[in-house]
Amino acid sequence: MxxxxxxxxxxxxxxxxxxxxxxxxxxxxxxxxxxxxxxxxxxxxxxxxxxxxxxxxxxxxxxxxxxxxxxxxxxxxxxxxxxxxxxxxxxxxxxxxxxxxxxxxxxxxxxxxxxxxxxxxxxxLDLDALDKYLSEHPANSANAYHDMLAWQAKQKHEAxxxxxxxxxxxxxxxxxxxxxxxxxxxxxxxxxxxxxxxxxxxxxxxxxxxxxxxxxxxxxxxxxxxxxxxxxxxxxxxxxxxxxxxxxxxxxxxxxxxxxxxxxxxxxxxxxxxKPLANNSHRAHELIYQGPFAQVCDDHGNIFMRGEKTGINATSYAALTSSAYQNQFIDCSPSSGSTIASASCCAPAANEKSDCCQATP
Ligand SMILES: C[S@@+](CC[C@H](N)C(=O)[O-])C[C@H]1O[C@@H](n2cnc3c(N)ncnc32)[C@H](O)[C@@H]1O
Structure with missing residues (x-):
């Protein structure tokens, strides 16, 4: 078997x-x-x-x-x-x-x-739909088999x-x-x-x-x-x-x-x-790793030292600002053109002077 x-x-x-x-x-x-x-x-x-x-x-x-x-x-x-x-x-x-x-x-x-x-x-692929198709069009020849494959491709695309x-x-x-x-x-x-x-x-x-x-x-x-x-x-x-x-x-x-x-x-x-959030930004990104470890390495090979600003590309940025890493990084990217970090998080209160914010999901 x-x-x-x-x-x-x-x-x-x-x-x-x-x-x-x-x-x-x-x-x-x-x-x-x-x-x-x-x-x-x-x-x-x-x-x-x-x-x-x-x-x-x-x-x-x-x-x-x-x-x-x-x-x-x-x-x-x-x-x-x-x-x-x-x-x-x-x-x-x-x-x-x-x-x-x-x-x-x-x-x-x-x-x-x-x-x-x-x-x-x-x-x-919808197997109930395939069962129905096959009951009406048995794939009992090479031509019928090819018709079935064509039907299958259409079903997967359209529904x-x-x-x-x-x-x-x-x-x-x-x-x-x-x-x-x-x-x-x-x-x-x-x-x-x-x-x-x-x-x-x-x-x-x-x-x-x-x-x-x-x-x-x-x-x-x-x-x-x-x-x-x-x-x-x-x-x-x-x-x-x-x-x-x-x-x-x-x-x-x-x-x-x-x-x-x-x-x-x-x-x-x-x-x-x-799955990372959509990566639609090409600007420079910087994150600070908060700890508790002295340093960490992400799945893209970026090494972050605790408390140190680290420059990363847009793919890594999209990944590390996703909810999976909540409360681990502080987003210090230049605020202009920000597409990922939330505005409410990044905007300092009127009486505050800060250019960093918590990375948000
Ligand atoms: C080990 S049982 C687990 C069932 C269920 N998740 C549970 O917690 O009791 C595996 C189930 O996956 C289904 N299964 C196995 N391979 C599959 C596949 N390739 N596609 C869809 N279902 C599959 C089996 O029919 C079976 O119902």
């Missing part, structure tokens, strides 16, 4: 019967768990709790939403003006999540969650499942590791595409302390069990930085491994980061 089929089969079974070996212990907010149906609590295959990063009013996308637990918790936290889109490729999981949608809408006070069928590595720059927060609970290595870069680029400038990620996933060897990667059971597709722990943050994310932080790191296979430790972590 190939890896994609193994992932589909494993989670179809997981939607029908609880699969104890896929469960990783997680401390959820018990007050939020109380509102969930018992079946959703039991069919939990997550390894962290990214719902705790949801803010009121957020548009949230949950990658690999499974039974919908995190989506329902997020919908409660996002409040009246928020909305949550759960994405999963598995019909049985979507069916399980949707089964409780009206019951949960009553408990939450509104139907703020949508569960849609999609691949998390291709967030423009993307998730459009560019529309999401405040992308969350995921134990899913990125299930995507094939060949598609992992595309997956991270897709997350970047759908986020608004300044948008955030909170990704709970399994990472490994060493690179996983090919013979373990080729094992469908270990792959679909959230083990052998894990990112190596340093590589996990790096792939997000390479895609353009800033402020990558391991916000949770389980010191005790969830599993150890052939001496390789697999543990649960939660990574947070954000």
């Amino acid at each position: 190939n890896i994609q089929s193994a992932v589909l089969t494993t989670y179809s079974e997981g939607a029908k019967e609880v699969q104890a070996e896929l469960c990783c212990p997680v401390d959820y907010d018990t007050s939020l768990l109380k509102m969930l149906p018992q079946e959703i609590i039991e069919k939990d295959y997550g390894c962290g709790d990214p719902s705790r990063y949801v803010r009121e009013g957020d548009t949230v996308v949950d990658l690999g939403s499974g039974g919908g637990k995190i989506c329902y918790m997020a919908a409660h936290l996002a409040g009246e003006s928020g909305q949550v889109i759960g994405i999963d490729m598995n019909d049985d999981m979507l069916c399980l999540a949707r089964k409780y949608q009206s019951e949960m809408a009553e408990k939450i006070g509104a139907d703020r969650v949508r569960f849609v069928k999609g691949y998390i590595q291709d967030l423009a 993307p499942l998730i459009a560019d720059n529309t999401v405040d927060l992308v969350i995921s609970n134990c899913v990125l590791n299930l995507v094939s290595d060949a598609e992992k870069t595309q997956l991270i680029n897709e997350i970047f595409r759908v986020l608004k400038p300044g948008g955030r990620i909170a990704i709970s996933d399994i990472v490994s302390d060493q690179t996983v060897p090919e013979h373990l990667k080729a094992n469908p059971e270990l792959w679909s069990g959230c083990i052998s597709g894990a990112f190596q722990e340093q590589e996990f943050a790096q792939v997000f930085i390479d895609a353009g994310f800033v402020g990558a932080c391991y916000d949770k790191w389980d010191t005790t491994p969830w599993q150890t296979v052939e001496g390789i430790e697999f543990r649960s972590v939660t990574l947070t980061a954000s």
